[in-house]
Amino acid sequence: MTNAHKKTVLVIGGGAVGAVAVLNLQVGGLADVTIVLRSNFSAVNATGYDFESGDHGSVTGFKPSVIRNTIPDIIKESIPSYDYILLSTKNIPDVPPTVIDLVSPALPSENTHTTLVLLQNGLNIEKPFLNSHPTTPVLSGVSLIGSAELTPGQIVQDEPDKLFIGAFSNPNLSEPATQDRAREFVAMYSAAGKTQCVYSPNVLHDRWKKLVYNACLNPICAITGLDTGRIRLADEAIEGLVKPAMREIVAAAKAAAGVDLDDGIVQWTVDMDPLESYLKPSMQQDLEKGNFIEFENLLGEPLREGRKVGVFMPTLQVLYQLAKAVQWRNMERKGMVDIPKKK
Amino acid sequence: MTNAHKKTVLVIGGGAVGAVAVLNLQVGGLADVTIVLRSNFSAVNATGYDFESGDHGSVTGFKPSVIRNTIPDIIKESIPSYDYILLSTKNIPDVPPTVIDLVSPALPSENTHTTLVLLQNGLNIEKPFLNSHPTTPVLSGVSLIGSAELTPGQIVQDEPDKLFIGAFSNPNLSEPATQDRAREFVAMYSAAGKTQCVYSPNVLHDRWKKLVYNACLNPICAITGLDTGRIRLADEAIEGLVKPAMREIVAAAKAAAGVDLDDGIVQWTVDMDPLESYLKPSMQQDLEKGNFIEFENLLGEPLREGRKVGVFMPTLQVLYQLAKAVQWRNMERKGMVDIPKKK
Numbered sequence: 065m066t067n068a069h070k071k072t073v074l075v076i077g078g079g080a081v082g083a084v085a086v087l088n089l090q091v092g093g094l095a096d097v098t099i100v101l102r103s104n105f106s107a108v109n110a111t112g113y114d115f116e117s118g119d120h121g122s123v124t125g126f127k128p129s130v131i132r133n134t135i136p137d138i139i140k141e142s143i144p145s146y147d148y149i150l151l152s153t154k155n156i157p158d159v160p161p162t163v164i165d166l167v168s169p170a171l172p173s174e175n176t177h178t179t180l181v182l183l184q185n186g187l188n189i190e191k192p193f194l195n196s197h198p199t200t201p202v203l204s205g206v207s208l209i210g211s212a213e214l215t216p217g218q219i220v221q222d223e224p225d226k227l228f229i230g231a232f233s234n235p236n237l238s239e240p241a242t243q244d245r246a247r248e249f250v251a252m253y254s255a256a257g258k259t260q261c262v263y264s265p266n267v268l269h270d271r272w273k274k275l276v277y278n279a280c281l282n283p284i285c286a287i288t289g290l291d292t293g294r295i296r297l298a299d300e301a302i303e304g305l306v307k308p309a310m311r312e313i314v315a316a317a318k319a320a321a322g323v324d325l326d327d328g329i330v331q332w333t334v335d336m337d338p339l340e341s342y343l344k345p346s347m348q349q350d351l352e353k354g355n356f357i358e359f360e361n362l363l364g365e366p367l368r369e370g371r372k373v374g375v376f377m378p379t380l381q382v383l384y385q386l387a388k389a390v391q392w393r394n395m396e397r398k399g400m401v402d403i404p405k406k407k
Numbered sequence: 408m409t410n411a412h413k414k415t416v417l418v419i420g421g422g423a424v425g426a427v428a429v430l431n432l433q434v435g436g437l438a439d440v441t442i443v444l445r446s447n448f449s450a451v452n453a454t455g456y457d458f459e460s461g462d463h464g465s466v467t468g469f470k471p472s473v474i475r476n477t478i479p480d481i482i483k484e485s486i487p488s489y490d491y492i493l494l495s496t497k498n499i500p501d502v503p504p505t506v507i508d509l510v511s512p513a514l515p516s517e518n519t520h521t522t523l524v525l526l527q528n529g530l531n532i533e534k535p536f537l538n539s540h541p542t543t544p545v546l547s548g549v550s551l552i553g554s555a556e557l558t559p560g561q562i563v564q565d566e567p568d569k570l571f572i573g574a575f576s577n578p579n580l581s582e583p584a585t586q587d588r589a590r591e592f593v594a595m596y597s598a599a600g601k602t603q604c605v606y607s608p609n610v611l612h613d614r615w616k617k618l619v620y621n622a623c624l625n626p627i628c629a630i631t632g633l634d635t636g637r638i639r640l641a642d643e644a645i646e647g648l649v650k651p652a653m654r655e656i657v658a659a660a661k662a663a664a665g666v667d668l669d670d671g672i673v674q675w676t677v678d679m680d681p682l683e684s685y686l687k688p689s690m691q692q693d694l695e696k697g698n699f700i701e702f703e704n705l706l707g708e709p710l711r712e713g714r715k716v717g718v719f720m721p722t723l724q725v726l727y728q729l730a731k732a733v734q735w736r737n738m739e740r741k742g743m744v745d746i747p748k749k750k
Contacts, residue, residue, distance in 0.1 A: 298731075338750070381647075385643070388643065
């Protein structure tokens with residue numbers, strides 16, 4: 065009974081995505097997991113997580129090995145560098161703190177030991193770390209099925225998940241070495257034999273493919289207040305709005321990243337969520353809760369990438385500007401913007 | 408003290424717009440006014456309207472001559488044809504009843520006597536009457552300043568108004584004769600010497616000019632939840648979203664209707680509402696109250712007119728589709744749409 069062969073993993077962000085990751089890692093037995101929680105810290109610290117999961121079934125009172133409500137400051141607290149840091153918070157670069165500020169106490173700038181895993185959506189999320197942490201290997205995690213936290217610590221994941229892990233490219237590092245870390249992470253995550261976690265060499269393909277949903281249905285559902293079932297029932301919303309947006313992503317993927325998405329990806333993505341489940345994409349959930357929305361990485365980055373190489377993206381441009389205005393409204397409501405007094 | 412020289416006017420719709428019209432017409436003394444009210448009938452019938460008006464000052468307990476809560480059926484009720492019917496309801500052709508169904512009991516199809524005045528926004532609102540009431544003269548009323556009904560019967564109109572009255576063209580009627588009716592209506596409306604009401608020969612110019620605001624700021628404010636003050640403060644919303652939409656209207660006005668809007672109309676319209684008043688356009692007010700929005704005449708018609716003659720209108724196309732989806736959401740919430748049960 066020794067932990068000598070176990071890897072240490074710090075999971076930052078224990079909402080629906082992070083909680084499922086911790087469950088897989090800990091049940092697999094190859095990782096010692098420390099989790100950092102914020103809004104659900106007291107609930108999970110007291111009674112653990114409850115899961116209703118397509119992969120794990122019903123699990124009640126599950127507790128990660130170590131539960132914290134602060135990011136470990138590894139120097140001040142004399143903690144050895146973690147083998148992996150898994151970032152599963154929302155990524156909202158337009159609202160402080162940045163993910164870099166968030167992770168830095170646990171990840172010194174000159175780090176080479178710790179592998180950072182970004183279990184977050186959107187494009188170019190690794191780019192800021194190339195400057196702040198140029199020698200840190202960074203992995204990409206793309207999950208195909210959403211999960212939701214109904215109340216603090218109560219996680220529901222209706223369908224079996226599939227997680228794609230790959231290495232973000234970094235000119236300062238050996239690509240094979242980073243790929244080895246990706247494979248090691250896959251082995252660790254898969255050891256539980258539950259969630260299907262696979263090594264995927266084509267990170268950009270995985271990310272652009274998911275953007276067909278995330279850059280389009282996410283903001284459209286958020287802005288209209290219609291879930292992915294209702295948007296398919298609402299007159300011409302799919303043909304007049306959703307599909308034109310999706311086609312812009314398909315064109316940008318090819319032109320900006322050389323990513324050829326399958327014929328039929330647009331219809332496949334429209335039909336992805338079961339109609340009669342009336343699922344709300346994460347951005348719609350966030351907006352309804354008054355939370356900030358992840359529109360810069362989901363929508364702004366693919367838009368900028370596409371336009372940079374001349375792809376015409378009028379639908380996403382309007383959706384982006386509307387999302388930006390909605391984000392400003394959220395900031396004002398939270399007192400982060402000063403405006404002149406009403407006369 | 409005889410009413411022999413007075414014209415009979417039926418005003419349908421006694422919200423903020425209709426109430427101000429009734430006040431002008433009745434104070435002027437040249438009209439006998441009957442008003443048809445719906446949601447504010449009992450309030451106004453009991454204690455009259457209260458106004459805080461830039462044109463009329465404070466007026467309390469004002470009552471139109473006749474207050475009804477049904478459209479007069481002039482045949483069944485043996486009422487002589489009205490000289491004028493002023494329609495000041497919302498105009499929402501995508502939600503029944505249509506304005507034609509609404510007005511028909513008071514306006515027989517073969518009418519020639521009654522002049523219909525459409526004190527409503529948007530484009531092509533006279534077109535349906537060409538079929539249903541081919542011999543009825545129809546006038547256009549475009550008001551430059553918005554007013555609001557704070558609670559039933561409480562009308563606020565901060566700034567002096569300016570009302571443009573003109574004749575819609577109708578191939579079945581003599582244009583000079585319809586223009587004479589427009590001038591007569593202006594005289595009647597102006598007799599109070601309060602609101603500035605002028606005869607305007609170029610109806611299309613008036614309507615396209617107002618669309619620079621109504622097709623753009625109206626849906627953008629409604630969709631983002633930001634009023635016309637806040638939208639000017641929110642990062643790049645004006646440059647990235649509002650002005651591109653407005654430029655599409657300017658281009659469509661010229662190409663579709665030969666209407667040359669002034670240089671500077673875009674900036675002028677952006678600056679029209681005082682920033683620090685934080686005014687909500689009507690569509691935003693309607694959406695916040697859970698009411699249907701007037702997006703077809705304000706946004707759909709100029710879009711269709713522009714596209715018919717090849718104007719490229721990508722911003723308004725996306726705004727139109729979003730507004731349509733939002734309208735569908737309202738319909739579903741009001742139980743007007745059946746959707747499959749959630750599984």
